[in-house]
Amino acid sequence: MSMSYKSRRRWSLVILLVGLPVYIGVVWFILSLIPRPPILLELALYVFFGLAWALPFKNVFKGVGKADPDADPN
Template sequence: MRYKTKRRLSLLVLVLGIPAYIIVAVNLIDLFERPSFWVELLVYLGLGILWIIPLKPIFLGVGQPDPDDKKD
């Protein structure tokens, strides 16, 4: 995947994907009877880590300089 594509896709995920994921996660938890504080905390921590597993390749190297940029 080209560097510029990765940057745009990672920005799209951060601006639109993460807020949508948070809304879905909160609504899913709300469907069930309210668990204890510690169970709810563990669920939110798990969901907070779970989103990055499939998206990690998109974010790798995004903060580095563009490798395709030729400065001659």
């Protein structure tokens, strides 16, 4: 069952305003527990974690920036 356009817009807003800051805090805390790795490894970790949060939510964000396909054109 796919979500409606309205629900995808609402969930994307919740994910960006609540979920993303929580995710950033958790990753920041976890990475602060380990000793500082070499700079290239640290960069790779931040790039990985920076992209990994969006993969599970790909379908939620798909088409959110476009016009509502269910809206009446008049």
